[in-house]
Amino acid sequence: MKTFYIVFTSIVLNFNNVFTSVLDLTNAEWTVSNKNESIKISGSVPGGVYTDLHKASVIGDILSGFNDVLTRWVAHDTWTYTGKFNVNESQLNSLVAHMVFEGLDTVAYIELNDHPIGTTNNMFVRYVFDVKQQLKLGENQLTVVFESPIKVANSRSEKYFTAPACVPDQYNGECHANQLRKMQASFAWDWGPAFPSVGFWKPVTIEFYNNIIMRSVTTHIEKDDAFWYIKITAHIESSRNKKDIKSYMSASLKLEGNQKYIIGKDLDINTNDDGTSKADLSMTISQNIVKLWWPNGYGDQALYDLDVYLSTINDGEISHKHLQIGFRTIELVEEDATKYLGNTTAGQGLTFYFKVNGYPLFMKGSNWIPAHILPELGSDRKRIDDLLTAAKDVHTSMIRVWGGGVYESDYFYRRCDQLGILVWQDFQFACAMYPIDTEFLNSVKTEVEQTVVRLQHHPSIALWAGNNENEAALRGNWYTRPQEFQRYKEEYIKLYVETIQPIVKSLDPGRRYLVSSPSNGLESEREGYIANNPYDAHYGDTHYYNYMADNWNLNIYPLTRFASEYGVQSLPSISTLKTATQDPKDLSFDSVFIRHRQHLPNGFTYMKQQIGKRLKLDENDTKYFEKFVFYSQISQAMSVKAETEFYRQNQATWHTMGVMYWQLNDVWQAPSWSSIEYGGKWKMLHYYAKSFLAPVLVSPRLLLSGDVDVYLLNDRFVPIVNGEITVDIFNFSSLIPIRSQTYVVQAEPLRSTKQNISINLWNEPNKEEIFVKFSLKADGITSSPFNFVFPKSLKDAVGLKEPRIQISVSKRTEGRPDNGLQYNVDIRVDTIVLFLWLETNTNDGHFENNGFIVTQPHIRVKYTSKTNLTPTELEKLITYQYYIN
Structure with a gap:
């Protein structure tokens, strides 16, 4: 076998042969009908039955009113998608014809020209069927019959019951989601409705070729001294009849300075019984000709084009894959904590932090739920761009793709690569025990293998986690009885340890596989994979929710090495709620509509208690509901701010090294933990995240003793030397501080x-009349957010006055239309204003900051608009609210 390579040249590979042919069935003539054919409408691929029924005006907007329940009949029916398409003579003469379903949701029976070709039972699996014998010249007909997921789940549960039986009644959901390899949240969750859709949520194609096709490419990149070592693996498919194929594999990597590394070799491919095979190439790259890939906030995101080609010797048929790779090292460090914290209580146990390119980085971000409750709409590029860009804008360096949704689109992970957002990737198992029958486990094996192979090359993938909260649920008997513990433990180990773990380790040995989240990590493994206390503060990651305590108080939060979930609820804005109802009477706590949208048991009681601990709100106020919405967002923002800063401060004392609040986004207009409303509007929480996740922040903690500890948080690679923290004490009644003091401060890097x-x-006398403001000046730091301490609850604040507020707008710059137009919004006040909240009631623009604690007579904020407005027009659109007791 001969091999050649060319290093660091500008040679371009020239192929004069034919690439494999792909027939995309997106534009086939599709129809959808229910079981008794009383409904027959046009269909779409990719698409889904709810989407198609809405387009045909059979059902209304699924997110309006009570349509999540009123349209549930859809999920109880059987739906048949029929597509007609043409095949030409050239395609028909290909030796191989494989029909590829990238994603069918979920249980389906498939026929081509009245001939059965296969069945599916996992929406996360790509199915490939040999259709060479069933295709014919001219018109062909593909028929896919989707069973009701609700009925299939119930049927499977009768054979393989696995706890829990159903979701809580408040979810208005369906039972036994854990029986299907389907988006778990499609049967309802505490933040979303049930829409158990069926359909083609990803494309379907027919691949025509004569020999082999390259399905995927994985890259294993390791650093040793001054060199990067890359192993490129092509995952190859052919027909079951092909056994010995002579081919040529090559790879071209574009490097700095317009250099290219080109390598190739002859292959003699022997396929397995299922027609699959693998082939490898290796590269050695000097560190001097590539730049490092860094998470957002720590450096640039250098990405390099890698093209891999596979061509057959006899006819020169070519298969090609293009991907972008990044050069970075990442390690989840779980080592003796005494190394950092000494022989103290904090020093017991193990660390849990990410080291990237040799540096221990504090991870900051949030949790991602599906971008839409209908999976075919969750891959919308604009929606993904808006959400991920919003995450980047608030200093997100890591996002957790939560285990009750879907494995996101290729575009999602490419954007994470480009934006520098590391991905904590859960496998799609959440808040349940799961069956382990042979059919289920075999499907899971394929799911995990395909998922890892598809995503492994992305530099943004940080780790794999087996499930969401299932270790804690099993140990805590959330869904089971204590006497069932041994059964479910054995099944848990069978699924996550014996089935999933070996696949991940074999395909992606360079990344950590956590069996669960939250978990004690290595310690959980030592304790037989189910720790006695999965929330032990000395190990791993934790999830924490407490709706009874005063969540503005930093002293109530538990210690942790890594906070991977935490948060509190708020209501979405009135303008967002109005997109779900046209009836003004629905915007009241007395309305059935609002209660229907709250899926958290006792959720409004908790929200009211949280508001009441810090803010004064009169239930007899004529604008009570509007103020409750606003105050719930204040409460949420301040609570998550407090908890996040507590964890960031504890980097110094407990080696806490990560925060990911719950949750980034929403799937409908309802109470939830999100920082961005459905439709894209930022809540106050998201604006506050821009401050509490800032790279440099003065972070005070008011202790029960009345002392204030002051921390300087520095997520930069350079120290802060001889900085100045100014502490101003204000009366609520005056914009002039009653006294100020400046302190010289230092901070080590990271x-x-x-x-x-x-x-x-x-x-301090009259604590109810004062508050404290903290600000920082230091060389090399252009801006650092202000921070505040309120010694007493604001419901007891004395001296707050009704402000006079003047707002004027001037246009600042005109960038490219896709970047939007920027305006200067000038705000003038005559007294202290708390939580000044600006709105335009449009999602076509956003403010740079919002929810201000105004302590100056004049502040300026930028507004970016996608719509070309005059300053006067924008000025008229702006409304505002603020807190006053």
């Missing part, structure tokens, strides 16, 4: 540093 600053508010 550290949280407690400062030698003495502030005590215990003996």
Whole structure:
């Protein structure tokens, strides 16, 4: 076998042969009909039955009113998609014809020209069927019959019952989602409705070729001294009849300075019984000709084009894959904590932090749920761009793709690569025990293998986690009885340890596989994979929710090495709620509509209690509901701010090294934990995340003693030397501080540093009349957010006055239309204003910051608009709210 390679040249590969042919069935003539054919409409691929029924005006907007329940009949029926398409003589003469279903949701029976070709039972699996014998010249007919997922789940549960039986009644959902390899949240969740859709949620194609096709490419990249070593693996498919194929594999990697590394070799491919095979190439790259890929906030995201070709010797048929790779190292470090914290209580146990390119980085971000409750709409590129860009804008360096949704589109992960957002990727198992019958496990094996192979090359993938909360659920008997523990433990190990783990480790040995999240990591493994206390603060990651405590108080939160889930609810804005109802009477706590949208048991009670701990709201106020919405967003923003800063401060004392609040996005207009409303509007929480996740932040903690500890958080690679923190004490009634003091401060790089600053508010007279403002100036830091301490609850604040607020707008710059137009919004006030909230009631623009604690007579904020407005027009659109008791 001969091999050649050419290093660092500008040679371009020239192929004069024919690439494999693909027939995309997106534009086939599709129809959809139900079981008794009382409904027959046009269909779409990719698409789904709810989408198609809405387009045909059979059903209304699924997210309006009570349509999540009123349209549930759809999921109880059987739906048949029929597509007609043409095949030409050249295609028919190909030796291989494979029909590829990238994603069918979920249980389906497939016929081609009245001949059975296969069945499916997993929406996360790509199915490939040999249709060479069933195709004919001219018109062909593909028929896919989708069974009701609700009925299939119930039927399977009768054979393989696995806890829990159903979701809580408040979810208005369906039972036994854990029986299907389907988006778990499609049967309802505490933040979303049930829409158990069926359909082609991804494309379907027919591949015509004569020999082999390259299905996927994986890259294993390792660093050793001054070189990067790359192993490129082509995952190859052919027909079952092909056994010995002579071919040529080559790869071209574009490097810095317009250089290329080209390598290739002859192959003698022997396919397996199922027609699959693998082939490898290796490259060695000097570190001097590539740049490192860094997470957002820590450096640039250098990506390099890799093209891999596979051509057959006899006829020169070519298969090609293009991907972008990044050069970075990542390691989840779980080692003796005494190394960092000494022989203290904090030093017991293990660390849990990510080291990227040799540096221990504090990870900051949130949790991602599906971008839409209908999976075929979740891959919309604009929706993905808007959400991921919004995450990047608030300093997100890591996002967790939660285990009750879907494995996201290729575009999603490419954008994470480009934006520098690391992905904590859960496998799609959440909040349930799962069956382990042979059919289920075999389907899971294929799902995991395909998922890892598809996503492995992305530099943004940080780790794999087997499930969401199932270790904690099993240990805590969330869904089971104590006497069933041993059964479910054995099944848990069978699924996540014996089935999934070996596949991940074999296909992606360079990344950590966590069996569960939350988990004690290595310690859970040592304890037989189900730790006695999966929430042990000395190990791993934790999830924490407490709706009874005062969540503005930093002292109530538990210690952790890594906070991978936490949060509180709020309502979406009135303008967003109005997109779900046309009836003004629905915008009231007395309405059935609002209660229907709240899926968290006792959710409004918790929300009301949280607001009442810090803010004053009169139930007899004529604008009570509008203010409740606004105050719920204040409460949510301040609560998540407090908890996040607690964890960031504890980098110094407990080696806490990550925060990902729950949750980034929404799937409908309802109460939830999100920081971005359905439709894209930022809640106050998302604006506040821009501050509490900032790279440099003064972060105070008011202790029960009345002392204020002050931390300087520095997520940069350089120290802060001789910076100045100014502490201003204000009366609520005046824009002039009653006293100020400045302290010289230092901070090490990539550290949280407690400062030698003495502030005590215990003996401060009239604490209900004052608050404290913190600001920072330091060389090399262009901006650092202000921070505040309120010694008493704001419901007890004395001295707040009704402000006079003047707002004027001037256009600042005109960028490219896709970037939007920028305006200067000038705000003038005559007194302290708390939580000044600006709105335009449009999703065509956003403010740079919002929810201001105004302590100056004039502030300026930028507004970016996708619509070309005059300053006067924008000025008229702006409304505002603020807190006053």
